[in-house]
Amino acid sequence: MNVAISPAVEEEKEAQIAAAVRLEHVCKTFGSRRVLEDVSFTVPVSCGFVILGRSGTGKSVTLKHIIGLVKPDSGRVFVGADEVSSLEGQELARVRRSIGFLFQNAALFDSISVGENVAFPLRRHTRLTDIEIRERAQVKLAAVGLEGEYDRMPAALSGGMKKRAGLARAMALDPPLLLVDEPSAGLDPITADEIDNLLFALNNQGGTTLVVVTHNIRSARRLGDELMILHEGRILAQGTAADLDQSHDDLVRALMASQHAG
Amino acid sequence: MTERSESPVVSLLAAAGAVWLFMWKAAREVIVPPFEVRETIRQLYELGLRSAPLIAVSGVAVGVVLSMHTRASLERFGAESMIPAGLAIALVRETGPLTAGLLLSGRIGAGIGAELGAMRVTEQIDALEATAVDAFRYLVVTRVVACVVALPILTTLMNFAGMLGGYLAESAVSGMSLTMYFDRSFSLIGLSDYVPATVKTMVFGFIIATMSSYLGFTTESGTEGVGRASTRAVVLSSILIIVSNVVLVRLIFFIFPEVAR
Numbered sequence: 169m170n171v172a173i174s175p176a177v178e179e180e181k182e183a184q185i186a187a188a189v190r191l192e193h194v195c196k197t198f199g200s201r202r203v204l205e206d207v208s209f210t211v212p213v214s215c216g217f218v219i220l221g222r223s224g225t226g227k228s229v230t231l232k233h234i235i236g237l238v239k240p241d242s243g244r245v246f247v248g249a250d251e252v253s254s255l256e257g258q259e260l261a262r263v264r265r266s267i268g269f270l271f272q273n274a275a276l277f278d279s280i281s282v283g284e285n286v287a288f289p290l291r292r293h294t295r296l297t298d299i300e301i302r303e304r305a306q307v308k309l310a311a312v313g314l315e316g317e318y319d320r321m322p323a324a325l326s327g328g329m330k331k332r333a334g335l336a337r338a339m340a341l342d343p344p345l346l347l348v349d350e351p352s353a354g355l356d357p358i359t360a361d362e363i364d365n366l367l368f369a370l371n372n373q374g375g376t377t378l379v380v381v382t383h384n385i386r387s388a389r390r391l392g393d394e395l396m397i398l399h400e401g402r403i404l405a406q407g408t409a410a411d412l413d414q415s416h417d418d419l420v421r422a423l424m425a426s427q428h429a430g
Numbered sequence: 431m432t433e434r435s436e437s438p439v440v441s442l443l444a445a446a447g448a449v450w451l452f453m454w455k456a457a458r459e460v461i462v463p464p465f466e467v468r469e470t471i472r473q474l475y476e477l478g479l480r481s482a483p484l485i486a487v488s489g490v491a492v493g494v495v496l497s498m499h500t501r502a503s504l505e506r507f508g509a510e511s512m513i514p515a516g517l518a519i520a521l522v523r524e525t526g527p528l529t530a531g532l533l534l535s536g537r538i539g540a541g542i543g544a545e546l547g548a549m550r551v552t553e554q555i556d557a558l559e560a561t562a563v564d565a566f567r568y569l570v571v572t573r574v575v576a577c578v579v580a581l582p583i584l585t586t587l588m589n590f591a592g593m594l595g596g597y598l599a600e601s602a603v604s605g606m607s608l609t610m611y612f613d614r615s616f617s618l619i620g621l622s623d624y625v626p627a628t629v630k631t632m633v634f635g636f637i638i639a640t641m642s643s644y645l646g647f648t649t650e651s652g653t654e655g656v657g658r659a660s661t662r663a664v665v666l667s668s669i670l671i672i673v674s675n676v677v678l679v680r681l682i683f684f685i686f687p688e689v690a691r
Contacts, residue, residue, distance in 0.1 A: 235560050264559070264561070271556070271560075273552060276557075277554055277558075278548075278554070289562075292562070
């Protein structure tokens with residue numbers, strides 16, 4: 169039996185599929201502190217989307233909403249056609265398998281080796297053999313310049329190496345959506361550029377949708393097809409880098425002209 | 431503008447409610463698949479097998495001391511021959527389970543509190559969730575199972591180590607043989623002495639694992655918070671073990687009246 173679907177519903181469905189990520193009127197409060205206030209935006213598939221703003225404006229919290237680590241007090245969060253903000257358990261896990269997340273401090277599991285960190289998602293979510301998992305983890309490590317580091321423990325790595333290992337783990341399942349929290353924070357300019365180059369290649373050659381939180385304007389200009397500036401939990405401005413350069417808002421212009429945004 | 435603060439009573443009740451819900455969730459998920467078999471075995475090794483030396487050494491020392499005290503008491507009545515049996519009953523019924531529970535609340539409780547606390551503040555727990563892994567099931571349920579399984583085994587080890595300590599002390603004083611000592615030790619012990627007292631340590635294991643995991647999971651304030659979680663894990667687990675022991679002993683006396691005699 170065919171059920172008639174209204175054009176409006178079909179339109180919304182198409183919009184959901186075309187958008188990798190969509191936030192609708194998201195509000196979030198921690199204690200008495202309002203962190204996000206009516207935040208809405210859409211990230212198209214294969215887009216490089218950069219969230220900028222000063223420290224404490226809700227950028228990382230926005231990323232955590234997308235992967236369902238934080239639930240909004242009100243509003244909705246979509247990844248593709250799935251409403252992450254209403255999912256729990258196995259359904260949420262299914263969506264998370266399609267997302268890679270690079271944490272600000274890499275968040276490597278410190279009780280297992282670097283290689284096993286990268287292998288971890290493969291062991292959990294694929295039926296590959298031990299040998300295949302090890303091979304694939306080594307390929308991912310090589311992609312971030314960490315070949316030969318499989319058996320080292322995370323504590324023995326420098327900050328930059330940890331971040332690269334974290335990126336290798338985030339890419340392990342070749343997710344179509346990659347969320348990256350401060351890819352260049354605490355890194356020297358050369359290592360920061362290397363990580364930017366990797367992310368750029370993933371986005372431009374691999375078609376991976378990127379949502380990047382950064383303080384680094386140079387990084388934002390390189391990775392961002394579209395930039396969004398958060399200020400005190402609200403969206404202050406959104407557009408291409410060229411659009412924001414032309415903004416009449418003093419704070420937007422100051423951020424875009426600065427070396428670092430916060 | 432000042433923030434509205436909760437009264438200490440409300441805060442305490444809220445915390446007790448949160449701990450209770452955490453324990454309830456752990457108890458429920460232990461029996462619900464999928465089971466993290468590999469991680470549970472790793473925890474059994476880390477929390478169980480690696481605690482064995484502590485338990486064995488402490489057990490021998492406790493046995494020596496108990497033997498000396500028992501001898502001092504029974505000598506007055508000319509009942510030295512009852513020393514092995516008296517010591518064995520004391521060990522199996524109460525001293526072994528309680529001492530093992532308290533020792534393990536120190537070793538295991540501090541370890542779980544610090545490890546999970548550090549994982550929380552370094553976002554490793556978030557990273558687990560982001561990798562589509564149920565962090566509660568992976569970190570908490572595995573530790574609960576490991577502790578519930580390991581505690582009775584370690585308590586049995588403590589009982590035997592204590593009897594061995596008793597034998598060493600007794601043989602030094604009276605020259606009693608090992609065979610005679612253990613024959614006399616087991617002469618008055620029945621299954622109703624061993625089983626309920628040892629099974630109750632499964633409750634101790636559950637308390638240690640859930641209390642410590644809760645404090646680790648809810649750690650805030652960086653490394654200072656990790657230290658606080660670790661200390662509180664030991665203190666609260668120990669208190670809960672001692673208090674629950676009173677209830678459990680009463681329950682054992684009710685179910686097995688012969689133990690009370």
